[in-house]
Structure formats: C-alpha cells, structure tokens
Amino acid sequence: MAHTVGEVSKYLEELLEIGKYSSFDASLNGLQVGDAARPVSRIAYAVDACQEAARRAHEAGADLLVVHHGLFWGDPVPLVGPRYRMLSLLVESSLSLFAAHLPLDAHPEVGNNARLAALLGLSETRPFGWYRGVPLGVWGTLEHPVSVHDLLGRFPGVNEAVTLLPFGPEEIRTVGVVSGSASSVVEEAVSLGLDAFITGEVHHSAYYPAQEGGVTVAGIGHYRSETVGPLALKERVERDLGIEGFFIDLPTGL
Numbered sequence: 001m002a003h004t005v006g007e008v009s010k011y012l013e014e015l016l017e018i019g020k021y022s023s024f025d026a027s028l029n030g031l032q033v034g035d036a037a038r039p040v041s042r043i044a045y046a047v048d049a050c051q052e053a054a055r056r057a058h059e060a061g062a063d064l065l066v067v068h069h070g071l072f073w074g075d076p077v078p079l080v081g082p083r084y085r086m087l088s089l090l091v092e093s094s095l096s097l098f099a100a101h102l103p104l105d106a107h108p109e110v111g112n113n114a115r116l117a118a119l120l121g122l123s124e125t126r127p128f129g130w131y132r133g134v135p136l137g138v139w140g141t142l143e144h145p146v147s148v149h150d151l152l153g154r155f156p157g158v159n160e161a162v163t164l165l166p167f168g169p170e171e172i173r174t175v176g177v178v179s180g181s182a183s184s185v186v187e188e189a190v191s192l193g194l195d196a197f198i199t200g201e202v203h204h205s206a207y208y209p210a211q212e213g214g215v216t217v218a219g220i221g222h223y224r225s226e227t228v229g230p231l232a233l234k235e236r237v238e239r240d241l242g243i244e245g246f247f248i249d250l251p252t253g254l
Helices: 005-016 051-059 081-092 102-106 112-120 148-152 183-192 204-213 228-241
Strands: 030-033 042-048 064-069 096-099 123-131 134-146 163-166 172-177 196-199 216-219 244-247
Touching: 005 030, 005 064, 005 096, 005 228, 030 081, 042 051, 042 228, 051 064, 051 081, 064 228, 102 112, 102 134, 102 228, 112 134, 112 172, 112 228, 123 172, 123 183, 134 148, 134 183, 148 172, 148 196, 148 216, 163 204, 172 183, 183 196, 183 204, 183 216, 204 216, 228 244
Parallel strands: 042 064, 042 244, 064 096, 172 196, 196 216
Antiparallel strands: 030 096, 123 134, 134 172, 163 216
C-alpha cells in the first residue's frame, strides 16, 4: 500500500527534527501545500519552490515536491502574481509541497553541510556555524594540506569560487562549512583559527574580518551549496520508504 502525503510528511518532520527550528527559522517548514490523504508514488526534490520545478515535477509524475526554499517565509503575504500562479499550478497538478530550510542544512547525515564536509573529506568534524544555540554547519580537518584550488575542486561542478577572499595560508588543513548565505560565520572561523571557511554566498561584510583574521573565505554559490542535501535526502527516503525520487536541477548561477 502506497504511503500518503501525510505519512511522508510525518516521516520527514521526524527525520529532520522540524520542530527544533520552529521558533527561529523564518521558513514555514513542513507540508506547505497538499492533500495529506493523497498517495505518493514518486517524489521530486529541488532547491527552490518555483513554477519551473513544479512543472517538471508534475510532468515526470511526481505527487510530492520536496524543496529547501519553500513558498512561505515570516509574515503572511498576499497570494497574488507569481505566488498565485505557483499555488494554482500546485493545486491544479495535485502536487503537494514540503519545505525544509534550516533542518536540511543542519542534519548530521543528509544535511547540506554534512554532505559538503563529506565531499571535502573532512575528518574529526565538530559543530560550527552556531545560530540561536543550534549548530548549522561543521568544521574539520583534511588528511593532507591542499591549496584552495584543489579544495574547491572536490565539489562536483565547482571549478572555482564565485567569490574568493584568499587571506588564509596557501596550504589549507582546517575548514569550516556552512551552506547558503552565512558570511557572519567568518568571525567564528577566525576565533577557531581555521584556515578556510566555505559558504554559498559571501557578503561585503566578510571582507575585513577575513583579511584581518587571516582566513580564506570561498563562496561556491548559494544554489550549488544547497543541492547536496536534497540529493542525500532523496537517497534516504528511497531506502527507508521505498518511494522513487528524482532531483530537478535548476541552477541560478548565484
């Protein structure tokens, strides 16, 4: 018997510990749109809840779209314009939408940061990127020191950083990772004496803390830094629930 949208949502909420982040994550994590009683035979995964992702999910026969960036954030907003069209597309396609923002960054197995650390080959990983008392990222040690170019080459599809502040040592051994937009974490990287800090996008405010603190900061792109979590989640759901999944790759270049 097929799992329902409600059953899959409950599984995801428990796996990702959604409730742990409800008091401070602006995202409305969990099932955002959908019929909880509808059976799920196929799941689509994407970084962003956008009309193109919804169209591709529906065309490929998905009943549920799981994303990192959902439709609803913070205060209520009018459902007009693009939001109305997105909601209409979901409803008309009988496509449910589930979002997991910070929970999918921080999960120790399928989280964006755990997967980025694994790609880098970090060992002895420890909590990093603390936010409201919860660590979103990790830092760890490389078996052998490498250049920043070789370090970034460990990420599939990333040949060079979107933004690079090369203020750390030429040979990098200790690295902190926080996906998405986490420029403020550079000061934590400095306080720990890390050689490098990798995030998705780097803001102007990170420049002087990185320069004066002697740490290399690399932004590999917000989107690219947050594809690895959904991909890992797809594998976990297939293993645990036996529901086939597929990833919709819609790079933004940012």
